[in-house]
Amino acid sequence: MIQTTDLRGSHPTHADLLDLVPRARTDVSVVADAAAQLVAGVRERGADALRDQAERFDGVRTETFRVPAEAIATAVDELDPLVREALEESIVRVTAGSRAQIPASTVTRPADGAVIEQRWQPVSRAGVYVPGGKAVYPSSVVMNVVPAQVAGVGSIAVVSPAQREFGGGVHPVILGAAGLLGVDEVYAMGGAGAIGALAYGVPEIGLEPVQVITGPGNNFVAAAKQLVRGQVGIDAVAGATEILVIADSSADPTLVAVDLISQAEHDEEAAAVLVTDSEELVLAVRRELERLVPLTMSSSRVAVALDGRQSALVIVDDMAAAVAFSNAYGPEHLEIQTRDDEAVLAEITSAGAVFVGASTPVSLGDYLAGSNHVLPTGGQARFSSGLGAYTFLRPQQIVRYGPSALAEVADRLVALSRAELLPAHGEAVAARIVRP
Structure with a gap:
């Protein structure tokens, strides 16, 4: 035992x-080469590569990837009443927990006429991966989509492996969860190829690239997320x-x-x-x-x-x-x-x-x-956090200086620029100073 x-x-x-x-x-590195080939295949061959991968890994050849809005609506209507009630309550509670994660904008005034504003900007588009292998995870739809919506992400795409049992479509309970959240962009695709599709887009099926990819998956999914990091942001390699x-x-x-x-x-x-x-x-x-x-x-x-x-x-x-x-x-x-x-x-x-x-x-x-159940694994909790609204936010500093505030620091700034052998930095400031 x-x-x-x-x-x-x-x-x-x-x-x-x-x-x-x-x-x-x-160790996800052992499948990194295979994952890289799958991602490259999608970049090069688009939907044809996704069809080949679905046939190879999911046992079904998908012709149309995007799930029709009517199918999502039907999946919502056909949810088991208790499952629907549980999902709706989960949405309410995760929404409340996610709202507490939105940092407040702040303003700092280091001197008269000098203002630094800290604001948090959401990404415009996010992709959510929902596994579909040994178990069904409608809860992961909630845990990934809700923080993105609370953060203010305007466009969300959900991908989940094609299910042979459901004619090559997405599992209906996953569709139902997406529908309850108002997500109407859902694709039947999985594995490393789906991560590549989210990162680089597949124009022929109307899938635009995203800025952040979140959600759990197997080693191929984790390796693919690691590969596309830099092209997009990711939550973690889980x-x-x-x-x-x-x-x-x-x-x-x-x-x-x-x-x-x-x-x-x-x-x-x-x-x-x-x-x-x-x-x-x-x-x-x-x-x-x-x-x-x-x-x-x-x-x-x-x-x-x-x-x-x-x-x-x-x-x-x-x-x-x-x-x-x-x-x-x-x-x-x-x-x-x-x-x-x-x-x-x-x-x-x-x-x-x-x-x-x-x-x-x-x-x-x-x-x-x-709380959110998308959390760091493998000891990563020692230096990173779980998924939250902040995953979809970027801190930005907005700087505003008036003429007198700039003049106050000009001499010291010029001295530093010369010390760093970057005199043009100082000259850009000096050109703005009105001398008597």
Whole structure:
């Protein structure tokens, strides 16, 4: 089942912990060449390359890529009522959470007549990738589209792999989610080729290039996003999902076990980690995993993920050591289930999202918490953040100086320009100064 790592009695440094934390061997670089060929094919051959790729990877040859507006409307009408209600509530909550991420414009006045305005400008067009492989992700439509809309992005294109089961179209639940959000530009295309199509456009099917691409995907999608970065902005190069639970002897082992399983069901490479100072909890969680894994629908996938090198039950000396381990790991999802959750939270520096208390499972954040579930993986939470409205915004500084404010700094500016052997910089200022 799952490995146990005992770190009691050791005193690893932060650098040691970076080597000790369990990680999957997944590396998008191994598919980079293949992804590059797929992206290049779309740039060179457009829709024909996309058709060939759909036939090769999705088992269906797509003739028309853009989903008709009528099909989107029908998908909305045919949503299961409870699913529709859940999606609508998710939209409301994620909208509220995303609005809090919009920075306020500010004005700084370094001197009389000198003004620097900080404003935030949305990109004009964004592309959202929604996976369509082992699971269906209408929630990812919400998590990617809502922040873009809140940021003020005026044009959004959604792409998702063609489904043989649905005649080469997009999965109807994904279409329904897009329709609820008012998105009418949806394309049946997937993989690295779809990322290339979003980045460079495909004029023959009316797909214009975007400025930012967001959304999760497999290694080919991640590699393609890495390849087109620079042509467009991207949210992140994401890997398999992760959960790390910090718990002590007060935690309920059943709740810890079901939360580890909930993320392990995503993918065989998914990481599920418990860090605790209680050997008794480790033994109890192991027993619960052995009991519960066979009962879940995705038991075979969960078993592979839990048995992988990326998953572990880790025993440490105390909560301080648990926090140090977690901060070195930088988990995508961090749960805290301890006697003093707030004290533990106060020491956390690196996590994509933190779920505090036994009543706050990661699953809540995946769907209806109001937070965003597109989060950094593979330790990237140590230096980057999850998706938000700010992903689609660019800070711009607007500078306004009057004649007297410019004159006040002119001599010093000229001196600096000469020191840098760039005298024309100073001359451009001097030409504006009216001398007596």
